[in-house]
Amino acid sequence: MALISLEDLDGLDDEQLDDDITDNPEPMEDDEQQRLFTHWQAVASTHQVSIPQEMTGPIQEMTHRNRTQEREQVPFISISRHEKLGELMFEERMYPAGKWACVTKAEKLYEQSISMGFMKLMKFICKENSVGRYLGMTVPIVNIIKMIEDSKGFEKDVLTAYYLPAEFQANPPQPTDPDITILQREAIRVITRTFFGTTTEETIMPQINLLWELLGPSDQVQRSSYMVAVYENPGVSCRRNEIWFIRRDP
Template sequence: MALISLEDLDGLEDEEVDNDITDNPEPMEDDEQQRLYTHWQAIASTHQVSVPREMTGPIQELTQRNQAQEREQVPFSSISRHEKLGEVLFEERVYPAGKWACITKGEKLYEQSISMGFMKLMKFICKENSVGRYLGMTVPIVNSIQMLEDGNGFQKDILTAYYLPAEFQANPPQPTDPDITILQREALRVITLTFFGTTTEETIMPQINLLWEMLGPSEEMHRNSYMVAVYDNPGVSCRRNELWFIRRDP
């Protein structure tokens, strides 16, 4: 906590979907499927990736499910909030240990990596798993980045992670895609900064610099690794993201 990226989780705000939402959503008509596919392809093109035709089913599933607001918040505890003139500057939180489905991609651009990774996670969420069912959407999707040695950019490999819903934490479904791994991640204590808009290396770097300016020199935070949490669909005009600084000791 691109694309199609996690950001595309939120549903198509400006699009109408007339199907009723049930445990097994009714199939869309071919023209509706094509409209959705074209919409997602347009989004993906802004991140210089293409959406394979095999994504039509997962796109339909997530779109219909999102109409019913079927999203589960990744659990956390708020430790403190730092405000100025009534505006929250940053927040400190603890995320408990839990199981995440993770995939690492190393494309040329950050936004390409998170887009390609999230498309694979979409298929895992939408029935390409050992229980053969839709697992449910959780937010945010979290992308982990490592800095280059000079601190002026990101390393290519980006890990994209989807928190398994509460009902699957004890006994997680296994992915059919060998690129996806179920990981037990330790508790995480983070400082979070909210920002809005697109998530690319060019938009994230200023947020990293801004949060360091707010915090001042600190040995308590990692300087070579950060996380970007994404909540909203790119179709949203002012979509919400968070930059997470990671404390060395949770």
């Protein structure tokens, strides 16, 4: 699965791409590589981002690997689930301390920042690291946003984070890109709610407001920053995402 925080591409879904992507470990033919690259470029254009030609290799690598290997779930403990008429409204979870590869971008639009940030992480995952190998995909990719003072919009700086697979937690590979930093992040307790579709500033703000309505007034949750967790690839028309509220005290 080619996981990236980009909008869905109309008219071209995962199944159509899978028809053209072989499970054979041999390199793709040039026309297949170009079709895959064109797909990603079209998706990126919806976020006003252009994918450089140098991304052809990582796109091919991740597409093949994510079809033949399991994605590793970021570990967590479910603390409580809150339902109404059988529907899950929100869930409280504890994520343990761990090492994450992080990059911060400050583009004009939120969606540009997360797209540019993940492209850098994608190259790190696909061999641009000190061990020179594909590291494996973990989900979700998490984007950390900070609110401007009036709480009606986001600050430009957006941190995009990739949880290192379990085999690399003790001895993390080092990135060749100086913009990527390996951070030991402390345990975090979050309140999460699932939503589906695209992840832009316009779609995220209503999700933040909705979760506040469900929670009601609370001084136990941060209002200055939130997280957006992304699980699906851009070919999925109804992508799964989560908004995470951060508890002040784990």
